[in-house]
Structure formats: structure tokens, C-alpha cells
Amino acid sequence: MEAFVFSFASEQHFFTICTFIHNQQKIIFMKTRITFHHSVLFLFLLVLASCSTDDPIEPEQRPINLPADDSWVDTTIEVNQTLWFKVTDAETFTTLYIEWAEADFHGTTKSYSGDVKVSAYAMDGITPYFQDVNNGFKDDKQKIALNTEKEILIKVELADLTRPGTFAIRVTGTATLDLVYKKLTLGDTWDVDTIAEGETIGYSVDCGDTPLVQIIWAEVDSPEGPTEGYTAEIIGSVFYKDGITPYKQYGKTDDFLNKNNSHSDNPKAVEVDQTEKKIKIHIAVGTQQGTYAIKVIPLVQ
Incomplete structure (x- = not known):
């Protein structure tokens, strides 16, 4: 009888244990499914958050x-x-x-x-x-x-x-432009040229021991414009030999970049770096293409 009771009790315990294990597996499975779905949702939100437009601004x-x-x-x-x-x-x-x-x-x-x-x-x-x-x-x-x-x-x-x-x-x-620089002689002689829209013309000037030079151009609205028939309206920039670093306009704190109207009646100047002794000039179209003239002369004080 005891053996029978023991056997029955053992079967009951075994059944209970099996039921417990089964239920645990279901719980684990359900938790796994929940965790999986949460993971997928998290990854989706992460990817969504990482998507951006061209600008990182609201x-x-x-x-x-x-x-x-x-x-x-x-x-x-x-x-x-x-x-x-x-x-x-x-x-x-x-x-x-x-x-x-x-x-x-x-x-x-x-x-x-x-x-x-x-x-x-x-x-x-x-x-x-x-x-x-x-x-x-x-x-x-x-x-x-x-x-x-x-x-x-x-x-x-x-x-x-x-x-x-x-x-x-x-x-x-x-910008460092792929320019072939024209040699411009320091002195009171005009160099006449023609410029087209979108073009930049470069000049290289050997200033020697001259410490101060004036960069002067004649254009449509300069004093020489009406008599000489110049048709361009231009802007000018002056650089060190690297063609990138701009000079300061002499007597000003401004860089000599994209300047207008450096005319004979009001010329702009730079103080030449005496370790380089050379300057580079870039001329571009301001508002109108056409003909113009340019010269670089010593500034006598």
C-alpha cells in the first residue's frame, strides 16, 4: 500500500513538475516574443531617429x-x-x-x-x-x-x-585659381585688356624695393572711361605670392578683396611685403564685361 501511495505521489509530483516546466516555457516564450518585438520597435525608432535631412536643424x-x-x-x-x-x-x-x-x-x-x-x-x-x-x-x-x-x-x-x-x-x-599670370611692369604705363563674364584675369607685379604701391584701373565709370572708351565695370583683389592670402588695403584695416573704383582720382594702395617683393592682382567682372586698363605705380609720400 505504501508502495502504491509512494508511486502515486511520485506521479503526481512528476505531473506537477512537468506542468510547471511547461508553464515556465510558455512564459519564457512569451517574454522572448515580447522582448523580440520590443527590440524590433527599438531598432525601428533608432533608425528613424538617425534619418536626417540635409541640415541638422529643426x-x-x-x-x-x-x-x-x-x-x-x-x-x-x-x-x-x-x-x-x-x-x-x-x-x-x-x-x-x-x-x-x-x-x-x-x-x-x-x-x-x-x-x-x-x-x-x-x-x-x-x-x-x-x-x-x-x-x-x-x-x-x-x-x-x-x-x-x-x-x-x-x-x-x-x-x-x-x-x-x-x-x-x-x-x-x-580660391587658388588656375591662372596664368600676366607680368605687369611697375610704372606709369596702362595695360589694356578685355574681360568676359565669369572670367578672372591675374597679374604678377615685381615691386622690387618699393615699399608702397598703388593699384589703379580705368573702366567705364573712371575719369578715363569716357575719353578712352573703356566698357567694363570691374573689381580687384591683391594677394601675396601664394595668390590666396589677401593684402590689407594701405591705411585701412580691410582686406584688399573685391574692391571697386580704384581710380586715378582715388587710388587704393598696399604695403608690399619686403621679403616677397611681389604682389598678385586678380581682376573680375563687377557688373559689366568689356575693356579696361590697369597699372601699378609707386606711392610717393
């Missing part, structure tokens, strides 16, 4: 296009506001100069009320070229050396939250 903060054409853009910034700009033509340049005018740094021709700080990033919005720079006016402008970037982002915020208001920003691009 839709309501889409950046303002800012060409690297040396033109000032005036705007206003409010408290707790962030402004984004996108330089869309960076691929055409090897170097960008970013300059801004604000409350404490604005020169004498204009006045601004906002106190801003500026950062520049690659298009991921994370990799910085520079960050939180408070003064970027004139000699303090920021320089970015480009490699293969087609666009960059510029971020503007208030440096002082008590001083929202107006400011201005501009970007200037320079």
Missing part, C-alpha cells in the same frame, strides 16, 4: 542662405533666439573669411545694437571650425581653410542676453 530654424560674395547682411536677433546661416557656395573657394559687425565693433559708417557670438560648423552641425567667438570685426574676422566642403553652417547667438538687437554678417571667399 524645420522652423532652417538656415538663411549666405553667399560668400563679400556682401553685408543686416539682421536682428532677439533674446533666446538662435540664427543659422548656410554658406552654399563654399565648394568654389579654398578659404572663407567670416566677419560680423555688432554693438561694440562696427566701425564708423554704421551702428548696431546686438552683442553676438558666432560659431561655424561642418554640415553635421557638430564638427566645429570655431565656436563662440565674440568679436569678428576687421582684423578679428575668422578664417576657415576648406578641403572638400560644399557648404558650411554659421550659428549666431547673443553673447550678452541683455543686449539683443541688430548686427551684420558677411562671408568672403578666396
